[in-house]
Each structure stands twice: as C-alpha cells, then as structure tokens.
Amino acid sequence: xxxxxxxxxxxxxxxxxxxxxxxxxxxxxxxxxxxxxxxxxxxxxxxxxxxxxxxxxxxxxxxxxxxxxxxxxxxxxxxxxxxxxxxxxxxxxxxxxxxxxxxxxxxxxxxxxxxxxxxxxxxxxxxxxxxxxxxxxxxxxxxxxxxxxxxxxxxxxxxxxxxxxxxxxxxxxxxxxxxxxxxxxxxxxxxxxxxxxxxxxxxxxxxxxxxxxxxxxxxxxxxxxxxxxxxxxxxxxxxxxxxxxxxxxxxxxxxxxxxxxxxxxxxxxxxxxxxxxxxxxxx
Amino acid sequence: xxxxxxxxxxxxxxxxxxxxxxxxxxxxxxxxxxxxxxxxxxxxxxxxxxxxxxxxxxxxxxxxxxxxxxxxxxxxxxxxxxxxxxxxxxxxxxxxxxxxxxxxxxxxxxxxxxxxxxxxxxxxxxxxxxxxxxxxxxxxxxxxxxxxxxxxxxxxxxxxxxxxxxxxxxxxxxxxxxxxxxxxxxxxxxxxxxxxxxxxxxxxxxxxxxxxxxxxxx
Numbered sequence: 001x002x003x004x005x006x007x008x009x010x011x012x013x014x015x016x017x018x019x020x021x022x023x024x025x026x027x028x029x030x031x032x033x034x035x036x037x038x039x040x041x042x043x044x045x046x047x048x049x050x051x052x053x054x055x056x057x058x059x060x061x062x063x064x065x066x067x068x069x070x071x072x073x074x075x076x077x078x079x080x081x082x083x084x085x086x087x088x089x090x091x092x093x094x095x096x097x098x099x100x101x102x103x104x105x106x107x108x109x110x111x112x113x114x115x116x117x118x119x120x121x122x123x124x125x126x127x128x129x130x131x132x133x134x135x136x137x138x139x140x141x142x143x144x145x146x147x148x149x150x151x152x153x154x155x156x157x158x159x160x161x162x163x164x165x166x167x168x169x170x171x172x173x174x175x176x177x178x179x180x181x182x183x184x185x186x187x188x189x190x191x192x193x194x195x196x197x198x199x200x201x202x203x204x205x206x207x208x209x210x211x212x213x214x215x216x217x218x219x220x221x222x223x224x225x226x227x228x229x230x231x232x233x234x235x236x237x238x239x240x241x242x243x244x245x246x247x248x249x250x251x252x253x254x255x256x257x258x259x260x261x262x263x264x265x266x267x268x269x270x271x272x273x274x275x276x277x278x279x280x281x282x283x
Numbered sequence: 284x285x286x287x288x289x290x291x292x293x294x295x296x297x298x299x300x301x302x303x304x305x306x307x308x309x310x311x312x313x314x315x316x317x318x319x320x321x322x323x324x325x326x327x328x329x330x331x332x333x334x335x336x337x338x339x340x341x342x343x344x345x346x347x348x349x350x351x352x353x354x355x356x357x358x359x360x361x362x363x364x365x366x367x368x369x370x371x372x373x374x375x376x377x378x379x380x381x382x383x384x385x386x387x388x389x390x391x392x393x394x395x396x397x398x399x400x401x402x403x404x405x406x407x408x409x410x411x412x413x414x415x416x417x418x419x420x421x422x423x424x425x426x427x428x429x430x431x432x433x434x435x436x437x438x439x440x441x442x443x444x445x446x447x448x449x450x451x452x453x454x455x456x457x458x459x460x461x462x463x464x465x466x467x468x469x470x471x472x473x474x475x476x477x478x479x480x481x482x483x484x485x486x487x488x489x490x491x492x493x494x495x496x497x498x499x500x501x
C-alpha cells in the first residue's frame with residue numbers, strides 16, 4: 001500500500017497527470033448530467049453516433065492538416081447533433097435508423113480517409129488511440145485543458161440555469177410546449193451541449209467508449225434513486241468517482257485509461273443494480 | 284340561467300398530419316363553464332382537435348379564436364401518458380411543479396406562491412399525500428391524478444383532457460370523474476376526449492360526436 005501511494009504521488013508531480021485528472025472529472029461530470037436526460041428520452045445511442053461523427057471529422061481535419069482540429073470537429077459534431085435531435089419526429093428516416101446510418105457512415109469514411117491520406121507510419125496505432133482513447137488523455141496540451149475547462153463550465157452553468165426546463169422537456173415535451181415553453185429552442189440547446197460533451201469526452205475515453213460515460217452513471221442512479229434531482233446528483237457523483245478510480249488504476253496498473261474508466265462504471269452499475277434488487281425484496 | 288359566453292371559437296377549422304386531414308371545416312364554439320365530452324372512434328380526429336385547441340398543432344386553414352380574454356397560459360392540458368413517463372424517476376412534486384415552466388421564463392427555482400399553488404392542486408386531485416413519492420411506483424389512477432394536478436397548476440380557466448380514464452380500474456375511474464366534476468362545479472371549463480360514452484352523457488352538459496362530424500365533412 002505505501003508503495004502505491006508513493007507511486008501515485010510520484011505520478012501526480014507530472015503536469016500531464018494532473019491535466020488528465022482535471023479533464024477526466026469535468027468531462028465525466030458533464031456527460032453524466034446530460035446522460036440522465038438522454039437515457040430518459042430514449043436517446044442513449046446518440047452519444048455513440050455523435051462520437052463516430054467526431055471521429056470522421058477528426059480524420060478530415062487530419063487530412064486537411066488543420067492545426068487546431070477542434071475548430072473542425074466541434075462544429076461538425078454540433079451540426080449533426082442538431083440534425084439528429086431536432087428533426088426527430090418529422091424526419092423521413094426515424095431516430096435510431098438515422099443515428100445508425102450517420103454513425104457507421106462517419107466511422108467508415110473516417111478510417112478510409114486516414115488510410116488513404118495519412119502520413120503517419122503507424123495508422124492502426126493512431127486509429128486505435130482515437131477509438132479507444134488509450135493515451136490521448138495523457139498527452140493533453142495545456143491549451144486543450146483550458147478549452148475543456150471553459151467548455152465544461154459553460155455546459156455546467158447552462159445545465160444548472162435551465163435544470164427545471166430540461167426536466168419539463170424530458171418528462172413531457174408536449175405538455176411543456178402547450179404551456180408555452182420554447183421546446184424547439186431547448187432541444188437545440190440540449191443537442192449542442194451533448195455534441196460539446198461528446199467531443200470533450202472523446203479525449204478521455206475515445207470515440208467508441210463515449211456512450212458508456214453518458215449511459216452508465218444515469219442507469220446506475222436510476223436503479224436506486226426516485227426523484228429526478230436525486231438521480232441527477234447521484235449520476236454526477238457516480239460518474240466522477242468512477243472516472244477518478246479509473247484514471248488512478250490506469251496510471252498505477254498501466255491499463256488503458258478509457259476502458260478502465262468504463263470498467264469502473266460497469267462495476268458501479270452492478271453494485272447499484274444489486275442494491276435495487278435487495279431493496280425490492282426488502283419492501 | 285346565466286347568459287352563455289363563448290370561450291373558444293373555431294371557424295372553418297381544418298387540422299391534420301401529413302397528407303391527411305382529420306378535422307375538416309369545423310365550426311364549433313366552446314362556452315365558458317362547459318363540460319364538453321368529445322367522443323368518436325379511433326382515428327376520427329378527437330385527439331387532433333384537442334391538440335389544436337392546446338396550440339400543439341397549428342390549423343391547416345380556418346381559425347381557433349380565444350374569446351373572453353382567454354390566454355394560452357390559462358389552459359391546462361392532460362395528454363395521454365407516454366411510455367417514457369411510465370417508468371420515469373421523478374417525484375410527484377417535481378412533476379406538478381414543472382407546470383410552471385411556461386410561466387416564468389428564466390428563474391432557476393420555484394417561488395413560494397408556486398409551491399403553495401402546487402400543493403393546492405395536489406389537494407384538489409387527492410394526491411397531496413403522494414408529493415414525495417416516486418412517479419413510476421404509483422398506480423395508474425394515481426399517475427393520472429398527478430398529471431391532472433399538473434394540468435391544473437397550468438390551468439386557470441380551461442382543462443383539456445385526453446382520455447383521462449383509459450386503462451384505469453372502475454374505482455380509479457370513478458374517483459377521476461368525481462374530481463373532474465368537482466372542478467367543473469368550481470367554474471372550470473372542461474373539454475374531455477373519452478371512449479366512455481355513458482359517463483360522457485351523464486356528467487357532460489355537451490357532447491361532441493366526431494363520428495358524425497367526419498361524415499359531415501365529406
């Protein structure tokens with residue numbers, strides 16, 4: 001045990017480890033908050049779809065040699081999120097089919113582009129990193145950390161300010177609209193926030209694992225807690241704790257960060273599921 | 284007998300989705316103090332008409348005019364329950380309070396008066412003891428009463444109810460009808476879509492039959 005603590009404090013001396021922890025906490029906090037809404041609105045898969053789009057955009061950015069690839073990835077992902085979440089009911093291709101189409105298309109095109117135009121000697125290594133985020137969290141530059149902090153704060157602030165509106169729209173969009181809430185505007189807002197979170201979270205766990213951050217904490221919290229407020233708070237806490245545990249284990253054991261975090265989320269889900277079963281029998 | 288005042292005036296109203304018109308060239312007046320039941324078979328346009336009144340659906344042609352100073356914010360709407368709501372983790376209080384979201388634009392919290400009003404509405408629908416309960420753990424009847432309380436919070440003058448008793452057991456149905464009747468006695472105008480023709484004829488002072496109307500429309 002003392003060696004582990006020593007090892008940990010040794011690693012914490014490196015700025016990139018501290019960056020990773022800051023970004024990890026913020027990203028998991030934001031993603032879990034919106035996760036509750038997405039899961040309840042039956043949009044769980046949107047995180048996955050959007051992250052594939054972000055991957056495709058990243059490939060295009062690499063081909064075009066854009067220096068700050070966020071400038072391309074963020075707007076593209078936001079645009080697709082708006083398309084997917086806001087056209088919803090009227091679209092000719094319905095929700096889940098549209099997500100499946102866009103996400104798998106973006107994934108294929110992204111990989112194709114990377115293969116054709118890549119200058120790197122290790123394409124499969126690059127792709128693997130982007131998809132599973134194996135090391136990207138530990139190679140963050142300070143500008144990226146700042147960007148992440150600013151965007152996370154914006155997301156958090158928006159969520160807190162519009163918490164009740166988000167609840168009203170999640171629970172009953174028709175009723176909210178009938179009483180005069182501008183649901184189109186707030187759906188748009190939710191879509192933009194989700195896209196921002198997905199792009200941020202891609203750094204942490206990689207494109208393929210993003211939806212785990214969105215879905216698991218919300219589902220775990222929903223097993224046990226009974227009001228929207230307690231579910232939201234619990235999801236946030238679960239998500240942050242799991243990310244911290246995941247990052248620390250990944251650093252100490254040398255495992256890939258993204259999948260370790262997701263593994264921690266799965267363990268948490270099982271625990272909460274167990275608690276709900278135990279409670280169900282007790283009552 | 285008081286003179287009847289018109290609350291909502293529909294003229295040449297056509298409503299529909301896609302390529303289909305479900306309500307065609309309808310002229311109808313809802314009066315202040317009405318207890319109006321809308322009956323008709325599935326797909327005859329009952330719910331569509333209600334959605335038109337609630338402002339969720341814009342008319343294809345014709346007009347829906349609010350009279351006697353009626354505001355959109357004075358209308359309470361009880362839509363049919365969705366799958367999403369049935370297992371939604373939220374407390375009854377949170378749901379009832381969400382009715383006020385249309386009224387205050389940007390406040391991130393609820394005011395004292397709104398909380399009091401919410402309790403009042405829960406009392407009127409006999410759900411005040413459930414305030415802290417979890418919505419998904421309630422019975423079907425309790426769920427509907429909670430949603431009615433929410434509609435009531437939003438409503439000052441007009442309640443639009445879309446099949447409020449569908450799927451309820453006889454006892455819950457009876458309670459629901461009694462609550463609605465009480466509200467009507469207190470001066471609320473009620474427009475209710477229902478399949479329950481007998482009760483519609485017993486309680487309501489007006490009945491609108493969409494089977495006839497759609498025939499007439501052709």
